[in-house]
Amino acid sequence: MKKILVLLFxxxxxxxxxxxxxIEIGDYNIKEKITINVPxxxxxxxxxxxxxxxxxxxxxxxxxxxxxxxxDIFLEDIQGGQQYTLNYTYKNNEIKNSxxxxxxFQNAYVDETNDYYMFSMTGKFYCLNKNKKIDITVxxxxxxxxHNATEHNLMNxxxxxxxxxxxxxxxxxxxxIKNNTQHKEIKKAxxxxxxxxxxxxxxxxVLGGIYIGIKLMRFSDxxxx
Numbered sequence: 001m002k003k004i005l006v007l008l009f010x011x012x013x014x015x016x017x018x019x020x021x022x023i024e025i026g027d028y029n030i031k032e033k034i035t036i037n038v039p040x041x042x043x044x045x046x047x048x049x050x051x052x053x054x055x056x057x058x059x060x061x062x063x064x065x066x067x068x069x070x071x072d073i074f075l076e077d078i079q080g081g082q083q084y085t086l087n088y089t090y091k092n093n094e095i096k097n098s099x100x101x102x103x104x105f106q107n108a109y110v111d112e113t114n115d116y117y118m119f120s121m122t123g124k125f126y127c128l129n130k131n132k133k134i135d136i137t138v139x140x141x142x143x144x145x146x147h148n149a150t151e152h153n154l155m156n157x158x159x160x161x162x163x164x165x166x167x168x169x170x171x172x173x174x175x176x177i178k179n180n181t182q183h184k185e186i187k188k189a190x191x192x193x194x195x196x197x198x199x200x201x202x203x204x205x206v207l208g209g210i211y212i213g214i215k216l217m218r219f220s221d222x223x224x225x
Contacts, residue, residue: 021100025117025140025176030090032098034071039081054084069097103127105170114178116145121172125162136160140176147174 024031038050054073071086090098093112101108106123128134138149138158148171149158160172 020135020137022137022139023095025138025142027142027178028091030095030117032088032090032095032100034086034100036084036086037078037081038084042081054086069099100127116178117176119172119174122170125167125170128162128164128167132164134162136162136172138174142179143177145175145177148172149174 018037020035022033022035024033036050036054038047042050069088071088074085074087076083076085093110095101095112095117096110098108101110101121104125104127105121106126107121109118109120111118125134136159138147140156144152144156144158147158149160151159158174162170
């Protein structure tokens with residue numbers, strides 16, 4: 001049986017759990033993180049089911065569908081419960097295989113070129129949990145060329161909120177410029193060329209000043225004589 005995404009699972013079986021979804025975009029990979037807080041007062045059956053499901057994401061059974069994505073799982077005790085963090089790093093264009101994108105959004109489009117990542121998630125959102133709100137956070141040290149985030153700050157963090165009011169008409173779009181090695185080398189070479197021109201120009205000015213100074217001294221000596 002095809003496994004259900006963690007966030008979608010929360011809709012059906014849990015009460016009081018909080019979940020967040022974060023992606024961090026670099027030049028050559030995209031890191032995905034799902035955080036789930038499980039309170040101590042959650043009933044034992046629901047808690048056991050959640051834990052079993054989370055562990056199945058990290059330790060797949062033989063015979064499950066080929067090339068599936070399985071997360072690295074981290075467990076931490078927090079006030080009032082436990083926090084599970086599920087991490088996965090996608091290389092190149094693998095983000096298209098994200099369970100969150102494919103199972104939570106009605107329309108998910110990702111395009112990658114040598115120069116940029118383009119994301120568009122629109123339509124219905126199927127994974128709203130019992131808290132009736134999900135925060136989508138995108139972090140990147142690269143240039144955010146365009147976005148429609150409802151909130152962003154100087155720490156290169158961009159946020160969207162999905163709630164009861166907009167869950168049937170989600171609109172998340174952004175374009176991230178890749179600062180790949182080729183661009184960095186071109187920029188480095190350009191800076192070096194500019195510095196050489198500046199140094200050469202400064203040297204010519206200094207030499208020109210010395211030459212004019214010598215000419216003036218000779219002219220003054222001839223005039224006095």
